[in-house]
Amino acid sequence: MTLHRTAILCLTLTAGAASAEQLADLHLNIVPRTDAEAARIASVIAPTTDFTQPEKFEDNSAGAATVRPRANADAFSQASGNMSFERELDFKLGNGLFKKLWVSSPSSTLASDGLGPLYNARSCQRCHLKDGRGHPPETADDSAVSLLIRVSVPAPTAAEIEGYFATMPDPTYGGQIQDFGIAGHPAEATVNVTYSEEAVALSDGEVAHLRTPTFTLTNPGYGAFRDDLMISPRIAPQMIGLGLLEAIPAADILANADPDDADGDGISGKAQIVMSAVYDQPMLGRFGLKAGKPSIWEQSAGAFAGDIGISTTLHPAGYGDCTEAQTACRTAPDGATEVHDNAEIGDDGLTLVTFYSQNLGVPARRDLNNTQVLRGKQVFYETGCIDCHTPKHVTHRLEDQPEQSFQLIWPYSDLLLHDMGPGLADKRPDGRADGQEWRTPPLWGIGLTQQVSGHSNFLHDGRARSLLEAVLWHGGEAAPHRQAVIDMPKPDRDALIRFLESL
Template sequence: MPISMHREWMKPSSRLFAATLVAVTTPVLPTTALADDWSGLEDVHLDVISRTAEERERVSAVTSMPQDFSEPWAFEENSAGAQTVRLRQTADAFSQPAANLSFEQELDFRVGNGMFKRIWVSAPASTLASDGLGPLFNARSCQRCHLKDGRGHPPEGPEDTAVSTFLRISVRAPDMAEVERYIAGTHPTAPDPVYGTQLQDFSLPGHTPEYRLQVQYEEIEVPLSGGEVARLRQPLYSATELGYGPLHAEAMLSPRVAPQMIGMGLLEAVPTQDILEWADPEDANGDGISGRAQVVWSEVHDRPVLGRFGHKAGNPSILEQTASAFAGDIGISNPIHRAGSGECTDAQTDCAAALHGGDPEQDGLEIDQAGLDLVTFYSRTLGVPARRDVDDPQVLRGREVFFDTGCASCHRPNYVTHRLDGENPASFQLIWPYTDMLLHDMGSGLADHRPEGRADGREWRTAPLWGIGLTETVSGHTQFLHDGRARSLLEAVLWHGGEAETAKAKVVAMHPDDRKALIRFLESL
């Protein structure tokens, strides 16, 4: 098996690392802009204990390129290391606390789960701890989008709501010199002056929702080897029934389906250096894969850090991802996003002037730091179910096809997380998430033509694959990709283009039995 197909497995190049840090794809800005000073990319959100030389050798050995595909690999069934939980063949498969939590941590998990499920109501209300919803919102709780901590789906037909799907919106920044906290390589954008950064399709009484999401599909046939034919859905999204006038003339829209929640704390604990060393923005090794790092501004640490979470890796940490979801999705003020009116803009005067649920005992906020931390802890410590059928011959063959085809070039199988101070359950775990957490050009078929940070309109973060075979069990459907267009894992593979075009072509041309084995392997994750 050519080593080039596996990104020169765990053989970092300091030259590639340097190229990642200085890549600039936008015009030169004033000296106040952050240019190529990436000193903030250390893991400032974690209490890290530096690895010893002996530990570095152990990590290199355990994550080295596998040679034998005839049997399961050591610890492969434990996708999340010591956080792996026993498989449940029920809708609760993604809702278990990580297996290595202490008794006290499990109590925090349970309280955080309660807040994750909390139904928020409008202010003023007798339930002071739960008021402050909206006035504009996409859902009334975290659970409404991430039902059973699983994957959302686009609306199916006119009677289905888009509660787990919404449209991001932005416009090109009118003057790049005025963009605050500019990061080199970023595509400067700004919120829509009326509709903000995302469109909300629900509102409190007396307020008008921003829009209604409509999706239409055109079916595309894809001939496969062996006389098989796949049928893909090409979606067309539209924002109808606009409540506050037309969108900006240059508005850029992009659909987002709520992703599954498992294993996030482990992804947060992967060393930044390990992710950056996998990047190859100039494709120096000639394998056709050019993973690039997303770099975003951390509101908490007031510096640029590596982006890890979201479909385009637009958030640096689970805390900041959680805070932005509270503000944008539910309209709940918090220590990072303090506006009581949530995502309302200055142009939406009635919305901005509405009563909010700020509580003096919570620093005038609708959820305070303690509450935000509990929901963050819950999101950080959801366990990953154990792998299934790791010794099944068809699964083993599918795993080999996965590597031979080049899928592992972006869906990097494993890492060892940081050794962390304190009682962090993510500390020093061998994990198998199957993602490099980098940005990749996925081709015109998946392009949303909307940049986000350093990601352009064709780039997406490699999605983790752990747990993907349990989607139907947990979420009741098999709809994948950032907008749920794919109705099966095979359809999701066939939508891959750009850097993944060669791998996709191999899947189209391979023997049908190998294609079935590949899907069987993915279903075992």
């Protein structure tokens, strides 16, 4: 299998409100669109105004890559529906590496050692169980393995990319808290969460209850935490459809950006711009809860380094996220070998994991013809939810990625950053995202969360226990839409949730 690192349009080092004219497409295997093709695409992805019946191809959320829904927890673990038999082997090998349990060095299993020394999980699958969504610990003895705490502190100098917030990893604890350590290496901290609740009165006498989490770090393993430490709890997101999101033309994403709300509609989505470790230049970010990574390759390599402590050619340090203050961690044995490109997982392995992540299939829609679902879709559109949750995109033509090539997809996301208000703020800037801004999450597959993951926790930290609670947490740019949901008749509100469950 050839090494493939998708590049998603570079920008100059002083990238601000970038336009398509400022960008150069780095992907060498794109077949350019003709003017006629572009016009046809614009017509196809235009929002519908007919809610009497489903749209053409609406059942195929991922185009030809859509998979048949399964009635069990494996619904998110299928290969792209249009994958050839020959490429399925790479998918299965990638799945094996995604599930692999890593062990500490030295070990007799040279292909599996290198864990930590500090880590959050022993495998990718431990956080993304069944390739689904994580959850916060609900009780004192509940696992926090799918909960990650990003940390940073204010930086003394300005960032090199225009619009970046001046932050840096904590000098002692790095970029995230690892709550496990191999033998002889204390964990960095214990993560605790408590909740308070408030009632929200809805129309027709209905009452919803929202819980506000408070996350704290205790038992510091390497000295007291700084007073200016900023923390951001993150729940592992679902994995489906990532390759298709990667294949959306960056120019199409940027065309929806309106950081200064020039059109006055109250929606001011902006593009996240991140420094690519592969290309050593700024690029459009689209992966992660604040769009902090430009490609699945870099997202995967970053997770290996930070979450498991596994080195790659992109992050060659065998000690993962350990800082200079953690001397024992820095000098511990690692599992790098020449056969793995002097890393603990080589480029061949990382490519297989990336291929697997690119090709986790999106299940087909359910109940499209249901009258309540159709009414809920109308409510979703007319309430303005599509201002951020863009229903449709058409992917690039890609010569070397047939599964993602030229597909009409329905992710319901613009992949831009939006201000979600103080209620959802983590108060920790990340690149160009301030403490209240989050990337619009794709909604496809959201109705299968309970089936796949065994819970119905939503939002970046899992605070919402239902789709209705998730909607009611929307603030900032979405505050008018939230109020509309509060005020609408209960049958319309129920229809809206029923529509979301069908995605």
